[in-house]
Amino acid sequence: MQIYVEPDAIKRERYAEQLLRAGYQTVPDMIELQRYFNGHPDCLLVVFGAAVELDEVLEFSAYQRVQRPELGIVLVRTRVTNALLQSALRAGVREVVRDDETDIRAACLRAIEVGKAMQTTVRPARTADSTAKVITVFAGKGGCGKSVVATNLAVALAAGGSRRVLLIDLDLQFGDVAIMLKLAPARGIADAVPMTGRLDESGLRSLITHYIPGCDTLLAPANPASADQISRDLVTELLTTARPLYDFIVIDTSSAVTEQVLAALDSSDWYVLVVTPDLPTLKSIRLTVEMFDLLTYPPDQRLILFNRADSQVGLSIEDVEEAVGAPLSTHMPSSRDVPTSVNKGTPLILENPGHPVSRAVRGLADRCAGIDREPERVRRRALLFGRRNASKKPARSDAS
Template sequence: MARSAQLIIIDPDPQSREEVRRMLALAGFAVLGTAAYGTEAFTLCQETQPDVVLMSLAEPTGRALQTMEAVVRLLPVSGLIVYSHLSDHDIVRRAMQLGARDYLVRPLKQDKVVAAIESVRRLLEEQPRIVPPEMADRPVVPFGTIITIFGPKGGVGKTTIVTNVAAALAMQTKVPVAVVDLDIRFGDVATFYDLPVEHSIVDLGAHSGPVGLDTVRQYMARHPSGVDVLPAPRWKGEWYPLTPDHVAGALSALARAYDFVLVDTPGGYNDLLSQALEMSTVALLVTTADVPSVKDVLMTLEILRSWSYPQERVQLVLNYPNPAIRVTEAEVRRALGTVPRWQIPFDKAMAKSIQDGRPLVMERPRSRAARALCQLAYYLAGQSSQMRRSFLSRLMPARGTKVAAR
């Protein structure tokens, strides 16, 4: 009798991974392991060499497709079956172009999953996979998700979003998370995290030779949330010899060791921001709802289109940093042509958390803005909304538990 197919599951949502694993176990398949996207998936593929890979395609799709491409090249003789809530023709076609042998739309049915596995296994025996030359020529390295947070001007809340989303990602996903402060003139990531600045990103400018991970890490600091920070310099009054090549080297090195690399940027545009955007899996464009900011963000979107920048990478985030900005959903739609999926409401607790140097998602996790920031972090991690309650419960003490004064 033929050996049962050996499988692995790649899915960023722990709850979804477990549901699929149970389904396969009940069907009699050997599940060698499960993993999230990025470096975790890379390691599992190398260690197991399975017959078939079942992989979720979750939003943001850039991170999923990036992992999918690496899996296909790491496991050229394995079959890839993709499952997803997404059924758009373009995304299905993209998955098949990258090497998926089948595409299943959720909710998953056990009989259909079993049929797909058996079909893919037979197909591989008859017709082994051929990796396209353009994919085979690139080195296979683990690569995390680079998320650049940018905007056409300062004061819209980029640093607030970076520091809170990074902390939420680190605490929820339990994977390595890094923050890079590219605002070398006015960067405040270290201040928002209450971290001393002994070294900074501009030290890379004085480094001769290739910028590797060991080089970058000696200039980083660890925040209690688990986030590693490459800060901006403490003294802002000098000219610093930091180039796009330094930025590219640093981001490449960090993305090989961290599952998420969040990049805070200055208002406006410069060569460093352009380099970060070019390397990004996701780009969060932050604006406020006042008329000048909306005008600027519309112009930014036009500029990105003129650069042929992939529109699927860009996510618009509407931030309300003060209570004076009060607009209706209809007014937002009229101004932007859409209602941004991500909106961070005004929260009076935010100012205190910044003063304390402690992210709002840690200081006041049940506040309105903290909940919105956690939802954004879940989206970036590809995790389902059902996980949000468990995240908040882990951050909050149980009833009756006394919290020591700080």
């Protein structure tokens, strides 16, 4: 399968006639491209017409260079300068050609040939230390904010495309990830069922819905009845297959401890436990902590996120810490902007990165990524107050 992106309707029609015979799909823009592209993991070539924004092409290429190295990208421009050539090739574009049908055709044939050769080449495995860290977001109660945390955390970890993150919706019956990210679930976990026991990298890629640079998703089934067909072993297999391809895998879960959720917990490096200041949630977190102890999930890998931490409901931080039996890692305030962002289908961290909720999520992402900004802050504060105190400090008297 090959795709031709051409915003110019007249050209699109002209090329469609020429190209469709050769098996090309023409699309008008990046959104349509993404739609076709996600549904065709076998796509070997994307041609960008002269009117497509260069920045969009470069962003797409840079991302695909890592995700699908065998994909050929041909860029058509009315004028080809050295500077353009350099930046395009650096981003992973395979050919840059003038807007001439014969040139385009020749470039496409070359690009497809290279792609086919690469498909049959065994790619070197990524180094062992580059396998994804798995982060499971869990709470024994619904409505605590698991999906809000998981979606924002995945975006925070992707850091604008500098890391590769897979967000998996393991709330198999009532998953909200698709709706919270405004994604059409064309394919998802349910489509993995026929591949159980023989899932490979290209099979996994065919299930993925791309969200933004650096962030892919594996969506829950649209039909809740499909949940039963997804076995514990399949979840483990999905994680094993995805691990070498990503830096982080974030898993949103149901409130029930299903066998699929247990499979995710068993494979996790970090457990994000979401807790809100109300008695039923505190009771359930206590039970969750006891279950984690029984399953011997290491306490130092549990991160307790206190959501709606500022709600004035008579429960103090100390009450919550006592119930959880561990210190809280992250405090996330309550804000009307959270449900507004959910209803818009855009994570708050994308829309308002400076929002206190976004800052809390970034703090959590830093913890998961092993970035500790605290010592630097503490050091600076100590330096500042230390100096101030030193200047005010009265001379010590030894008279007493």
